[in-house]
Amino acid sequence: MTAARTVRTVLAAGLVAGIAATALAAPAVAAPSATPPKPAARQAAHTATQQALDAAVAAGVPGAVAQARDGKDRWTGTAGARKGGDRFRVGSITKTFTATVLLQLQAEGRLDLDDPVEKWLPGVVRGHGHDGRKITVRQLLNHTSGIYSYTEDTAFQEKVFGPGFLRHRYDTWTPKQLVDVAMAHEPDFAPGASWNYSNTNFVLAGMVVEKVTGRPYGTAVENRIIKPLKLRATTVPGTKSRMPKPNSGAYSKLSRETGGPTYDVTDLNPSIAGAAGEMISDSNDLQTFYRALLKGRLLPAAEMKEMTDTVQISPELPGVGYGLGLMRQKLSCGKEVWGHGGGIHGSHSEAHVTRNGEHSLAGNFNADWTGDTQSVIEAEFCGTAPAER
Numbered sequence: 001m002t003a004a005r006t007v008r009t010v011l012a013a014g015l016v017a018g019i020a021a022t023a024l025a026a027p028a029v030a031a032p033s034a035t036p037p038k039p040a041a042r043q044a045a046h047t048a049t050q051q052a053l054d055a056a057v058a059a060g061v062p063g064a065v066a067q068a069r070d071g072k073d074r075w076t077g078t079a080g081a082r083k084g085g086d087r088f089r090v091g092s093i094t095k096t097f098t099a100t101v102l103l104q105l106q107a108e109g110r111l112d113l114d115d116p117v118e119k120w121l122p123g124v125v126r127g128h129g130h131d132g133r134k135i136t137v138r139q140l141l142n143h144t145s146g147i148y149s150y151t152e153d154t155a156f157q158e159k160v161f162g163p164g165f166l167r168h169r170y171d172t173w174t175p176k177q178l179v180d181v182a183m184a185h186e187p188d189f190a191p192g193a194s195w196n197y198s199n200t201n202f203v204l205a206g207m208v209v210e211k212v213t214g215r216p217y218g219t220a221v222e223n224r225i226i227k228p229l230k231l232r233a234t235t236v237p238g239t240k241s242r243m244p245k246p247n248s249g250a251y252s253k254l255s256r257e258t259g260g261p262t263y264d265v266t267d268l269n270p271s272i273a274g275a276a277g278e279m280i281s282d283s284n285d286l287q288t289f290y291r292a293l294l295k296g297r298l299l300p301a302a303e304m305k306e307m308t309d310t311v312q313i314s315p316e317l318p319g320v321g322y323g324l325g326l327m328r329q330k331l332s333c334g335k336e337v338w339g340h341g342g343g344i345h346g347s348h349s350e351a352h353v354t355r356n357g358e359h360s361l362a363g364n365f366n367a368d369w370t371g372d373t374q375s376v377i378e379a380e381f382c383g384t385a386p387a388e389r
Contacts, residue, residue: 046075048379053079053363055386056371060258063248064371066363067283068380069291076283082248087233087282088364089243089250089270090349091342094279095202099141099325100293101209101220103303111212113138113306113324117145117204120211124176125204127183135191137208140201141324142311146189149198150181160272163254165265165345172239173271178203195313195322199276202325206275217275229292233282241267244280250346253369265345277344286351286362290339293326295357308338308355333382337361343368352377 046068053064056079063082068075076084105111117125117140118132125132130147139145150156158164182200189196206217213220218236226234235244243250243266252265270278281289292298299307310321310328319330329352330336339352346366350373353360361380365371375386 046077048383048385049376050077051385052376052379053077055375056365059370061365061367061371062251064365065283066361066376067287068361069287070359083246085246085282087244087247087280088349089344089347090279090281091277091344091347093340093342093349093351094275094277095325096340097221097225097279098202098205098217098275100298101224102137102205103299103307103324104224105212107300107303120208121204124179128186130183130187139191140205142322143197143201144192144195144311145201146187146191146193147198147200148182148185148188149200150178151199153181156181165254169268170241172269175203175207175274178274195311202276203274229288231285231288234285235280237270237278237280239269239271241269243267248366250366252346258369268345273344277342283362287360290351290353291357291360294338294353294355331378331382335381337381348373350377
């Protein structure tokens with residue numbers, strides 16, 4: 001597996017691991033010109049990004065959309081059957097929202113990230129070697145807990161990600177049910193001994209938010225992030241299965257194979273993901289969120305420092321690190337971007353921003369079996385078209 005493909009897998013495939021490995025802190029960048037570039041210059045600056053979107057559609061993605069901001073420059077690109085204002089399921093990008101709430105709660109003195117999970121969820125993380133007394137909330141957020149990911153469970157995959165999806169797409173899963181799937185397996189490693197992406201970590205993180213606040217984690221996300229930032233296209237749907245409009249649908253093979261029939265998977269009960277990946281948004285709102293986060297509008301400096309304190313995910317990827325629900329990656333041109341990717345049925349999203357919060361990108365492919373989102377990131381921040389990489 002190439003380094004680029006490994007990054008794509010880590011960033012966005014966490015929630016669709018049962019289907020296929022689809023594509024889940026910066027040095028100073030040039031200051032934006034005091035005079036906004038002319039329209040033609042703006043378009044030329046994103047030519048490579050548009051080419052990457054076009055390449056995704058040529059590879060079989062029904063439609064691709066992306067938006068970028070660089071200083072005062074704003075750009076929207078589409079390919080295939082997509083609209084610039086489309087809403088989509090953001091999958092594991094939800095993790096950054098969840099982590100931000102927990103860091104806010106720490107800043108308010110309502111919990112400590114070094115609290116054992118057992119303190120807030122007594123008896124929940126137990127079974128086959130799992131022990132919440134030895135795992136901290138911080139280890140949930142940076143994926144060093146060793147807790148098995150429920151999305152790796154074969155029976156769960158067959159029911160939720162495979163052909164069984166068509167019969168079970170509207171089933172409701174409680175967070176405890178998802179955690180119990182994980183507890184039926186042994187841990188991946190002892191707490192703190194290594195790193196491994198686990199959706200169970202963030203289901204538990206959402207449960208901690210609810211225990212601390214007395215209300216569902218989604219309520220905290222709405223009150224603390226969505227409303228203050230006026231994210232009008234962003235929702236925490238809970239068990240609501242229908243996608244809000246506008247959207248251009250979501251499509252899947254419901255198989256590890258890339259051939260065979262394509263299914264419309266737009267509607268589903270997102271409780272299969274919960275605080276690990278249930279949210280809905282659009283490219284504009286995601287940029288607003290990550291720019292506000294990296295510019296320090298959502299967290300005090302101390303908590304922002306903790307969020308961006310990364311652990312290495314693999315010796316093979318020295319330029320990639322995972323913080324607290326936030327990933328850093330060094331691109332081919334040397335630039336560093338911060339953000340997250342997200343995959344869920346028929347949807348593959350990316351949202352990234354430079355450390356100073358000035359240059360951002362967010363977008364979505366409405367397919368989960370093909371397409372190279374990493375090429376879109378490289379194109380926007382490095383200016384390299386897919387054929388040049």
